[in-house]
Amino acid sequence: MSDTINKSRKTRTGSVVSNRMEKSVVVKVERKVRHKLYGKFVKTCVKYLADDPENQCNIGDTVLIEECRPLSKRKRWRVKSIVEQAV
Numbered sequence: 112m113s114d115t116i117n118k119s120r121k122t123r124t125g126s127v128v129s130n131r132m133e134k135s136v137v138v139k140v141e142r143k144v145r146h147k148l149y150g151k152f153v154k155t156c157v158k159y160l161a162d163d164p165e166n167q168c169n170i171g172d173t174v175l176i177e178e179c180r181p182l183s184k185r186k187r188w189r190v191k192s193i194v195e196q197a198v
Contacts, residue, residue, distance in 0.1 A: 121178040124194065127168045128158065135186060136161050136168045138176055161188040171197030 125140035141156045160183075161176045168174060173195040176188040 122191065123159065123176050123188075124173065125159070125176065127170055127172045127174060127197075130163070130166070130168050130170055134162060134164050134166060136163045136174075136190065138174060138188070138190075159188045160186045161190050162186055163190045168193065169197055 123138070123140045125138040127136050128139045129137040138159045138161050139156055140159060141154055143152045144155050145151075146153055159176060161174070162179070162182050168190060172193055174193050175191045177191040178187065179189045181187050182189075
C-alpha cells in the first residue's frame, strides 16, 4: 500500500466561545437530534478544544474545525478556516 492515501477527516462548524489560551480556542458545536421516544428535536452542544496557531480567532467567530492527531491531552482538532467573523 502507498503512504500517499489521503483519508477524509471529520469536520465540524461551530462558534468560538473562548480564546484566552495561547494558540488554542474553545469551539461550541450545536446540532439538533431527534428524541428516540417523543420524536421532538432537541438541541445538543459539544465543546471542542481546537488549535489556532496564528491566534486569528475571536469570540463569536464561526469557524470550521478539522480532526487531527492528538496535540495535547484534550486538543484533537485544528481550525481549518474562519467562515464568518464576529461583528
